[in-house]
Amino acid sequence: MRSRALGGYALRRLVQIVPTLIGIAFVCFFVIQLAPGTAVDARAQMNPKMTLQARERLTQLYGLDRPLPEQFGRWITRVARFDFGRSFVDGETVTRKIAAAAPVTLLVNGLSLLVILVFGVPLGVLGAVRQGTAADRAATGVALVGFALPTFWLALVLMSLFGVTWRFLPVAGLHSLDYESLAPAARLADTARHLVLPVFVSSLTGLAGISRFMRASMLEALAQNFIRTARAKGLSERSVVVRHALRNALLPVVTLLGLSIPGLLGGSVLFESIFSLPGMGRLFYLSVYARDYPVIMGLLFLGAALTLLGNLLADLAYAWVDPRIRLK
Amino acid sequence: MTRNKGAGPTLSLIWLGLVAAAAVAAPLLWTESAARMDFAAVLAPPSAAHPLGTDPLGRDLLARLACGARVSVGVGVVAVGLSLLIGTFVGGAAGYFGGWRDRALMGLTDVMLCFPTLFLILAVIAVLGPGIWNVVLVIGATSWMGTARLVRAEVLSLREREFILAARAVGAGPIRILRTHLLPNALGPVLVSAVLGVATAVLLESGLSFLGLGVQPPTPSWGNLLTDGKATLGVAWWLTLFPGLVILLTALAANCIAEDLR
Amino acid sequence: MTRPILEIRDLKVSFGSVEAVRGVSFAVERGSFTSLVGESGSGKSVTALGISGLLPVSARKEGSVLFRGRDGSEVETLALSGETLRIFRGSKVGTIFQDPGSSLNPVMRAGEQVREACVAHRSLTGAESSRRARELLGSVGIGETERVYRSYPHELSGGQRQRVMIAMALASDPELLVADEPTTALDSSTEALIVKLLDDLRRERSLSVLFITHDLGLALGRSGQVFILRAGRVEERLVRAEAFAARGAYARALLAARLAGRPPKTFLGVSDASS
Numbered sequence: 001m002r003s004r005a006l007g008g009y010a011l012r013r014l015v016q017i018v019p020t021l022i023g024i025a026f027v028c029f030f031v032i033q034l035a036p037g038t039a040v041d042a043r044a045q046m047n048p049k050m051t052l053q054a055r056e057r058l059t060q061l062y063g064l065d066r067p068l069p070e071q072f073g074r075w076i077t078r079v080a081r082f083d084f085g086r087s088f089v090d091g092e093t094v095t096r097k098i099a100a101a102a103p104v105t106l107l108v109n110g111l112s113l114l115v116i117l118v119f120g121v122p123l124g125v126l127g128a129v130r131q132g133t134a135a136d137r138a139a140t141g142v143a144l145v146g147f148a149l150p151t152f153w154l155a156l157v158l159m160s161l162f163g164v165t166w167r168f169l170p171v172a173g174l175h176s177l178d179y180e181s182l183a184p185a186a187r188l189a190d191t192a193r194h195l196v197l198p199v200f201v202s203s204l205t206g207l208a209g210i211s212r213f214m215r216a217s218m219l220e221a222l223a224q225n226f227i228r229t230a231r232a233k234g235l236s237e238r239s240v241v242v243r244h245a246l247r248n249a250l251l252p253v254v255t256l257l258g259l260s261i262p263g264l265l266g267g268s269v270l271f272e273s274i275f276s277l278p279g280m281g282r283l284f285y286l287s288v289y290a291r292d293y294p295v296i297m298g299l300l301f302l303g304a305a306l307t308l309l310g311n312l313l314a315d316l317a318y319a320w321v322d323p324r325i326r327l328k
Numbered sequence: 329m330t331r332n333k334g335a336g337p338t339l340s341l342i343w344l345g346l347v348a349a350a351a352v353a354a355p356l357l358w359t360e361s362a363a364r365m366d367f368a369a370v371l372a373p374p375s376a377a378h379p380l381g382t383d384p385l386g387r388d389l390l391a392r393l394a395c396g397a398r399v400s401v402g403v404g405v406v407a408v409g410l411s412l413l414i415g416t417f418v419g420g421a422a423g424y425f426g427g428w429r430d431r432a433l434m435g436l437t438d439v440m441l442c443f444p445t446l447f448l449i450l451a452v453i454a455v456l457g458p459g460i461w462n463v464v465l466v467i468g469a470t471s472w473m474g475t476a477r478l479v480r481a482e483v484l485s486l487r488e489r490e491f492i493l494a495a496r497a498v499g500a501g502p503i504r505i506l507r508t509h510l511l512p513n514a515l516g517p518v519l520v521s522a523v524l525g526v527a528t529a530v531l532l533e534s535g536l537s538f539l540g541l542g543v544q545p546p547t548p549s550w551g552n553l554l555t556d557g558k559a560t561l562g563v564a565w566w567l568t569l570f571p572g573l574v575i576l577l578t579a580l581a582a583n584c585i586a587e588d589l590r
Numbered sequence: 591m592t593r594p595i596l597e598i599r600d601l602k603v604s605f606g607s608v609e610a611v612r613g614v615s616f617a618v619e620r621g622s623f624t625s626l627v628g629e630s631g632s633g634k635s636v637t638a639l640g641i642s643g644l645l646p647v648s649a650r651k652e653g654s655v656l657f658r659g660r661d662g663s664e665v666e667t668l669a670l671s672g673e674t675l676r677i678f679r680g681s682k683v684g685t686i687f688q689d690p691g692s693s694l695n696p697v698m699r700a701g702e703q704v705r706e707a708c709v710a711h712r713s714l715t716g717a718e719s720s721r722r723a724r725e726l727l728g729s730v731g732i733g734e735t736e737r738v739y740r741s742y743p744h745e746l747s748g749g750q751r752q753r754v755m756i757a758m759a760l761a762s763d764p765e766l767l768v769a770d771e772p773t774t775a776l777d778s779s780t781e782a783l784i785v786k787l788l789d790d791l792r793r794e795r796s797l798s799v800l801f802i803t804h805d806l807g808l809a810l811g812r813s814g815q816v817f818i819l820r821a822g823r824v825e826e827r828l829v830r831a832e833a834f835a836a837r838g839a840y841a842r843a844l845l846a847a848r849l850a851g852r853p854p855k856t857f858l859g860v861s862d863a864s865s
Contacts, residue, residue, distance in 0.1 A: 023439035031448075034455045144587075148579035150531055152538060153572030156558055164562035223690040232644055232687075233682025233758060234710040243706070244695050251697070266446035270535055275559075284447065288454040288541060300451045304442040311442075322744045324696055 009317055016309060024304040025079050028297055029072055035293070037282065057088060084298035089290050094298040098280065104174060105272070105279035109264045111195060113257060120207045121253065124214020128222065128249075129241060135171035139211065146208025151272040155201045162197060170194050172276040198233020198275045202267055206260040213256055216251040224248070251322050262307040336461070337588040340581035347578055351401050354394035362391040362548060371564050381566035383556050389566065393574055396548040401578070403464050404529035408522050410468025415475025416518070422476070423483030424505075434480070437473045445470055449532065450541065458541045460549075467529050474521055482514035520586050527582035534575050550575050593658055594640065595620040595766055595798045601653040603636050603645065610636040612822035613653070618766070618800055620658075623789055625801045625809035626817030627844070634802050635688075635705050638770040641800065642685040643667050657682060662764055681711040683761030688771040694743040700754045701739030702779035705757070707761035726757040731787055751781040756787065766798045767791075773805070778826070785812055806844045818844070834852075 066074075078084070090238035127136045163171035169174065176190050221227070222245045230240045268281030276282070280299060287295040319325045354362075366386035374381045380389040422433040452466045486492060486509070495505050530550075536542030537551025538558070545552055550571050557568030594617035595622040611633040619623045628634040639645045640655055655667040659682065670678055679685075684841040687693040692725040695703060708714060714722065727735045730753040743751055752772055759767060759821045769788060773781035785801075791811055803809055809816045818841055826841050 008481065019435070020442065024442055027439060027443070027448075028451075031451050031455060034452065144583060145576070145580060148527060148531075148576055148583050150534055150554075150572055150575045150579070152535055153554060153568070153575065156554070156561060156568050157572070160561050160565065160568060188540055195546050223688065225689060226695045228644060229685075229687060229693045229755070229758070230695070232642060232679055232685040233707040234676055234678075235706070235761060236676060239706075244698075247697055248695070262442070262444040266444035269446050270539070273539065284450060285539060288450050291454060295456070296454050300443070300447050303444045303447040304439075307442045307444060317350060322697065324744050 004315065006320055009319060013312055013315065020308060021305065022076070024301060024308070025076055027304075028079075028301050029075050030200060031300070032075075032293070032297065033068075033230060083150065084301070085294035087287075087295050088289070089295075092308060094294045098298055098302060099296060100116060101278060101280045101283045104277050105265075105281060108195065108198050108202060108271070108277065108279065109261075109268060111199045112137050112206065112264055113260070115199060115203040116206040116210050117253075117257065118259065119203075120210030121214050121250070123207075123211035123263045124216075125218055125241075125246060125249075127211065127215040128218030131219065136215075137289075142211045143208040146204050149204065151201050151204055151267060152274060154204070155197070155271055155274045158197055158201065169196055171197060174277055198271050198277060202264060202271050205263060205267070209260065210253065214249065214253060217252060221245040221249040251318065254317045254321065255314045258310045258312075258317075261310035262303070265303050265306065266268070336584045340584040340588075343577055343581045344585070345582075347397050347401055350394040350397040352398070354391070355398050358391045358394055361388055362395045363387065363546070364430065372559065373564070374566055380570050381384060381564065383553075383564075383567060384560060389553070392503075392548045392553060393550065393571060396550045396553060396571075397574075399543055399547060399549040400530055400533055400551065400575070403460065403467070403533045403549070404526045407464045407467035407471065407529045407533075408525040409444075411471040411525060412475055412518065412522055413472075414468065415472035416479050416514075418472065419476035419479030419481075420483055423480035424487065428468065430480075433476070436460065437476050440470070441473050443470070445532070445536065449536065453536070453541050458536075458544055460543045460547065463533055463536055463542045467532055471525060475518060478517050478521060479514050482517070486513055520589050523582050523586040523589065525584075527579040530575060530582075531579055534571075592620050593617055593823055595658055596800070597654070597656040597658070598637075598641070598861070599654040599656070601637065601640055601655060602651065603633075603640055605646075605648065609822060611640070614819065614822070614824050615816045616824050616827070618798055620798055621792070621812070622814045623792055623799045623801060624694050625803060625813040625816045625817055627803055627806050627816055628810045629804055632819045633822040634804075634819050635770055638685070638768050638800075638802050641667065641766075642683050642768050643675050644685065645671055657766070668713075677711065677813045680707065680759075680764065680798040681762040682764055683766045683768060684762070684764035685768045685770065686752070686755045686772050689775045690748060690755050690772075691743065691775070693755060694751060694864050696743055698742075699739070700741050700743060700746065704739075704754060704757050704761060707758040723757075726761055727754070730754075730757045730760075730791070731783070732757075747780075748776050749783065752780075752784055753787070754775065756791070758786075759796070760791065760797075763795075764797075766800065768800045768802070771804070772801075773808070781808070788812075789815075798809045806841075 018051075065324070082095055086093055087097055111179075123139055127139045130136050159171045161167040170193055174191060174194050175187075176182075176194075179187060179190060182190060224245075227240060227244055230244045231237075235243075265281070268279060269284050270281070272279045272282035273285050283295065284299045286292075287299070360400055364387065366388075368386070369378060369382050370386045372378055372382045372386075373399070378388045378395065380386055383392070385547070418433050418437065422430040442500065448470050449466045452469075453462060488537045492505060492509060495509060500508075531540055533549065534551030534554065535547045538554045540552070540555060543549035543550055553569065553571040554575075557564070559572060560567050596618040598617070601611055601614045602609070614633070616626075616638055623714070626634050626637065636645070636649075640651065644856050645651060651668050651844075653668070657665045657678075659665070665678065665682070667678065672732055698706075701720070701723055703805050705719045708719045708722045708726070724735050724739055727738055732738050732750060732753050738746060738750060738754065743754075755772075756767075773784050785808065786803065788799055791797055795821065800812065801809060802829070806816070806818075806836070810828070810830060814830065816830075817824050818826045818828065820840060828841065
């Protein structure tokens with residue numbers, strides 16, 4: 001019964017998303033308008049890499065010489081069809097380039113989310129249950145460092161340690177050179193070894209965030225009246241913490257996971273470049289260097305759309321697990 | 329509220345003080361040292377002559393880091409200032425006027441929040457080109473949403489209070505009311521947000537410069553000093569360690585202060 | 591004449607520098623309906639926690655709270671800890687609280703919470719425990735047992751929630767039920783029903799009930815004895831027949847307020863000789 005109501009709720013939320021998607025497309029459109037030779041002409045001086053040829057292709061692709069409303073109309077209809085044009089670099093359709101790069105990014109970020117969940121939640125619970133002890137203070141300290149850490153620096157340090165000094169984890173690429181010749185099980189192991197460092201570095205900030213949040217959420221749950229009732233029933237402390245406090249404290253964590261998606265995507269630009277992983281982040285970086293605007297716009301739109309989708313999924317998941325939320 | 333404060337905030341203030349001093353003084357005193365290429369001591373590890381080592385061109389790392397402070401922190405502070413301006417304007421207008429203006433402005437805020445920050449920044453940099461002022465502009469233009477929401481919330485809660493109604497009765501216009509009554513009350517959380525914002529901006533700038541898309545050499549910034557670190561990875565550990573450490577300590581100090589302000 | 595099921599001697603509880611209970615002494619006769627009446631801030635809830643073994647670890651306690659079981663065993667409640675304390679809670683003393691809305695876990699179904707209470711001190715199979723839980727829900731006057739069993743707390747009325755709480759408290763067959771202001775958050779018609787339910791259960795199950803409230807009239811309506819608590823001490827003991835001849839000015843003032851229809855939750859400006 002609840003799942004049917006959830007379906008209706010999901011549909012309604014999907015419809016609500018459409019204006020935001022249009023807004024996203026508008027912002028992307030606005031960014032293109034900043035390109036030299038169009039709305040802001042003075043910029044042309046500041047960007048020596050913008051060749052005449054590139055400017056012509058831009059104009060041709062986005063119809064930059066047409067009136068603005070018409071431009072936006074053309075842009076929106078093409079976005080709705082997922083048509084972002086062809087790459088300036090190799091002529092490949094943008095959609096295909098992104099599709100080739102997406103799995104790697106999704107894999108790394110997916111694993112990061114898993115790591116964040118699996119390690120962040122217990123850390124936070126520990127901090128709450130052992131509030132004030134040395135363990136709690138240590139965990140809080142580590143989390144604070146995690147927030148301030150330039151993670152790309154940590155990536156470099158780890159690369160140096162594992163790639164040069166200790167040498168037991170690979171530091172570049174997704175597969176070893178002899179990947180093709182390996183058996184399926186060995187291939188899996190090989191990919192896994194290549195993913196250890198990127199996933200570790202990518203998940204750190206999110207881990208810090210979740211553990212702090214979980215700790216606060218647990219402390220709040222433990223202060224509620226129903227905890228007193230649970231103890232009055234004669235339940236063991238462990239039962240009280242896990243069956244009562246934790247269950248309540250975990251609810252908002254779902255939403256938080258959804259909110260870490262933009263952070264993970266942004267981070268992937270840095271990590272994939274450092275670890276040479278052929279994902280969307282590295283594609284973005286290379287495209288920026290090459291001023292490959294169609295690809296940049298495609299990735300920009302997609303990144304925002306994925307964030308939006310992540311938020312939606314988080315909302316739905318929360319509505320599903322919290323029985324108090326009415327789905328009418 | 330008194331609490332055992334611990335060493336954190338004090339140490340943070342000391343570190344930030346050092347950084348500020350470097351930002352102000354270093355470019356005046358040490359430009360020459362930062363730029364001087366000592367070909368006898370290329371890629372030298374830390375020593376008495378060069379406490380933090382030298383880079384591939386023999387330039388002293390400590391001097392470069394000190395001069396980089398002005399750039400990195402300066403970018404952070406100015407960018408946050410810009411984001412505060414935009415955010416306060418958007419949030420204040422949305423909260424005060426309400427209605428379609430509120431919905432439109434908040435809609436814009438929600439849309440902006442959908443973009444992974446680095447994606448948006450890089451896209452704009454791709455269009456405008458790298459460089460210190462573009463970086464400031466872009467970071468400022470993509471970080472205002474938090475402030476907008478905060479300010480709007482404060483304005484909404486204060487809007488119907490008596491002293492506002494009194495001011496309106498006297499004939500004060502919206503801008504004046506915003507400026508003299510509403511905004512000073514919103515200052516607290518905005519300040520915390522601003523300090524945290526500086527930490528984030530420093531991290532963003534260093535990430536951008538590290539990628540080669542932020543502050544361009546030869547202007548030193550902590551981020552592009554790390555690019556040297558990457559190039560010499562495994563050979564010159566100090567070129568990677570110290571710039572990163574400086575960024576970390578600065579962001580940590582700012583977070584600590586913000587936490588304490590709360 | 592059997593000995594009292596509960597004997598409290600000079601109980602003192604403080605949190606940090608705040609003395610919540612400053613020397614409370616009274617006794618609860620076995621099988622009786624006894625009330626503890628006081629305004630907010632009088633220390634009655636803290637006393638209830640002390641009796642139930644639910645005081646936080648940070649509380650400083652002195653004095654004696656002696657619980658006498660039916661089997662003749664005597665337990666100093668304040669000295670319990672760890673596993674013995676866990677066993678005591680629920681199987682010897684059951685507790686219900688003021689706000690059933692916040693005292694029930696919002697993300698667990700009502701029936702599940704009752705079932706959980708059933709197996710806290712007894713091992714039963716899944717089928718046995720859910721059957722027992724349903725029985726309990728029926729015995730506290732819940733008509734639509736099945737619907738309530740499957741509902742979440744927010745889907746139930748205030749009266750139903752409190753009945754679920756009572757069912758949970760009785761699940762492990764305690765000998766004493768401590769009811770800390772169970773009707774304060776309910777409307778007056780439901781209030782009367784819940785108080786009657788408690789009294790009925792008392793007689794059916796040979797339960798002793800300690801009823802804590804700020805409403806003196808409500809207490810007098812049911813109780814054999816009423817102890818009046820003020821500023822952390824027991825000020826007076828009333829037996830029903832004598833109630834209208836109450837001597838202390840404070841008790842008279844409380845009574846007057848109740849008769850005049852004013853809920854005496856907080857009582858400012860009462861002057862009496864013992865100020």
